[in-house]
Amino acid sequence: MTNKYKNKKVTVDGIEFDSKMESDYYLYLKQLEKQGIVSEFLMQKEYVLLEGYVKSNKKIRPIKYKADFEVHYADGHIEVVDVKGFLTADFKLKKKLFEYRFPFNLKLVKFSRIDGGWIELEDYEKAVKERKKQKLAK
Incomplete structure (x- = not known):
């Protein structure tokens, strides 16, 4: 079954995830x-x-x-992580409200082979722009 963003639900360890990318991040966190x-x-x-x-x-x-995830690191810091392919207007507003109300860093991530694995969405978008710029310069 797919959702409104055309993601297929995936089950790993008996847990149903909204997307393959989210289940992959779960496995990544288990490794960490x-x-x-x-x-x-x-x-x-x-x-x-x-x-x-x-x-x-x-x-x-x-x-x-x-x-998607609240991650507690061994050094004591906490990050809230959402696995996203892109930002929606609804999420941008929720992110602002979250950051105003809570002390945690809200990190948006996606997986990119070309960028070496898990990358913050903002960094991914910058890298894509840079690659396009370099391609046009050739």
Whole structure:
């Protein structure tokens, strides 16, 4: 089955992931855990970005964000990681709300063979622009 972004659901270790890339990152984190770099990681942790409220006797639901992974490193720092192929307008807004409300770094990653593996989405987009620029210069 595919979702609205044409990702196929994948099952690994009895866990259903929204995409192959997300399941691959899970396996990558398990490897880092075995190496002692990551002490633990949580999956699909929910964060409340804006509390629910009542206005004109109408109950307004909270705005929530469910992260792919919350990663606890052996050195004590924590990162929240979302595996993304691209950014949506909805996610850009949620990212701003998350960063305002929580002290953790929200890292967006994707896998790129040409760039050597897991790379932050922002760095990937810069690298693609640079490759296009170099290609046009030839």
